[in-house]
Amino acid sequence: MSMYYESKRRSVIKTISWRFFATLDTTLIVFILTGKLLLAVSVSGIEIVTKIALYFFHERAWNKINFGRRTIQPFVLWFTGLPGAGKSTLAARTTEYLRKKGLQVQQLDGDKIRAIFPDTGFTREERDRHIQRVGYLASMLEQNNVIVIAALISPYEATRRAVRGLCRNFVEVYVDTPLTVCEERDPKHLYRRARAGEIDHFTGIDDPYEIPRDPEFRINTENKSVEESFQDIKKFLSKYTDT
Amino acid sequence: MSMYYESKRRSVIKTISWRFFATLDTTLIVFILTGKLLLAVSVSGIEIVTKIALYFFHERAWNKINFGRRTIQPFVLWFTGLPGAGKSTLAARTTEYLRKKGLQVQQLDGDKIRAIFPDTGFTREERDRHIQRVGYLASMLEQNNVIVIAALISPYEATRRAVRGLCRNFVEVYVDTPLTVCEERDPKHLYRRARAGEIDHFTGIDDPYEIPRDPEFRINTENKSVEESFQDIKKFLSKYTDT
The missing domain is CATH 3.40.50.300 (P-loop containing nucleotide triphosphate hydrolases)
Known part of the structure; x- marks a missing residue:
């Protein structure tokens, strides 16, 4: 057995990597459906900001929900x-x-x-x-x-x-x-x-x-x-x- | 000290909740920028499918990247x-x-x-x-x-x-x-x-x-x-x- 950790830098870079590909995905969808590059870039620009805020508030809201949480006191x-x-x-x-x-x-x-x-x-x-x-x-x-x-x-x-x-x-x-x-x-x-x-x-x-x-x-x-x-x-x- | 766990059901419901709000966000952005409801719904429909696939492959790719990983053997x-x-x-x-x-x-x-x-x-x-x-x-x-x-x-x-x-x-x-x-x-x-x-x-x-x-x-x-x-x-x- 061993203890496994991921460093903070790994988490930061993985987060940025996810946001990059997720936004690229959105941009492509909008561009393919509309053929309008400016629209696609505008959507993804707004998405980056709103998704980060949304993720934060989503996490905070779930912090208040106890469903599925378990604490086991060793015995x-x-x-x-x-x-x-x-x-x-x-x-x-x-x-x-x-x-x-x-x-x-x-x-x-x-x-x-x-x-x-x-x-x-x-x-x-x-x-x-x-x-x-x-x-x-x-x-x-x-x-x-x-x-x-x-x-x-x-x-x-x-x-x-x-x-x-x-x-x-x-x-x-x-x-x-x-x-x-x-x-x-x-x-x-x-x-x-x-x-x-x-x-x-x-x-x-x-x-x-x-x-x-x-x-x-x-x-x-x-x-x-x-x-x-x-x-x-x-x-x-x-x-x-x-x- | 105690051991803290989150149940599988909590993770499943939290995932669905995130996808719901994230997609709602995209739908709103496209609708507000274009005024076209059908386009907004189409973008978000494609987004749901592609983001789930993208997330999966993103995770698999990161599994092969060792940057920032640490294993500590107890001693x-x-x-x-x-x-x-x-x-x-x-x-x-x-x-x-x-x-x-x-x-x-x-x-x-x-x-x-x-x-x-x-x-x-x-x-x-x-x-x-x-x-x-x-x-x-x-x-x-x-x-x-x-x-x-x-x-x-x-x-x-x-x-x-x-x-x-x-x-x-x-x-x-x-x-x-x-x-x-x-x-x-x-x-x-x-x-x-x-x-x-x-x-x-x-x-x-x-x-x-x-x-x-x-x-x-x-x-x-x-x-x-x-x-x-x-x-x-x-x-x-x-x-x-x-x-």
Whole structure:
């Protein structure tokens, strides 16, 4: 990706070039229809002046018309829920959707960021540090006009509230999939390993998940396809992406 | 900050509105000059068709003209150097300069990020973790079209190289101010405290600073005002901001 600009000089010269050819067009039409050169030149002389004035007032008038204008405030969409609830899947689908709309979007996945900071464990202290790191990253991106879609178990209410405090426009989505369903899905076989005692501090098994008290959105993915769940999110999101 | 968009429908209706008034203008000019309504209507009928075609070909032709076009690839400008070398001051000045150019810029200051992660100390391991965190943050911002201006002592060559590996367009600026000058300036009285034994692991005193082997730019701030040093950076930066 890169930033593309056109210089002021390019715009000035392109404007002059357009006016030249547009006026030449008018002159030719009048001359061909009437055979009178003086008339053709008079029309185009008046046209140059009036079109410039007209363009200016047309722009000013449209400045007062709000039809079709949209302002999107960047936000941090934070998916929280048990392992296997469907956070990353829904986050990826949402990211894809918003990118297609032409928005600048960054997905942040708890697991992927842990892979970059491998010394991060799963004690409360280490989880908090991890989430604080992701939260700070999210807030920085948000400040720079990037929409953030984060997917993290983020099991503690207090930590989620701390991240909310860092962000300007924090939107908490509680992926409320029942433990039994998550354990049945078990996409990465982590529940099986946790039950076998191979993993400690596993949220839902031997580590608590504090249910969000007041999330902006709550979604139960049980008996729903990914696409159905995403449609619910899309509908909810419209108030953040349409203005 | 927010993202501003205009919908396609707004553009379509605004285009029709412009064509309507522009053609009305031509019709009026011809009618007033000649008094012939049929001629005026004929001119404007031909004008509508020819102007739309002309506009299209004008745009296509300008697409092939590169005059005044600029593409800026985002980059991470990484100031490294001893405490008191002038990194943060020059970073702030550079950030201000690039923002005024209308670019999306984020300044990352080692000290400020340490304040958010207060458990970060100054052992080699803790420094590395800190710089890795800032480097990752920088790379994420860069990926999202944000220019990053970072100011960190970042004393180890290996760690700087690791951050370089994370970023797409890493520009290392070695603020090469001699230790004696830094110690003389001592803006935060840290050298004084380090000499008094109040601070451990202080770079330049009891912790090493590994001189960058191959930085993109090297600047000695000795005997130079901030503005003079900044002018050197500005000149160097032109190859990244002008294309």
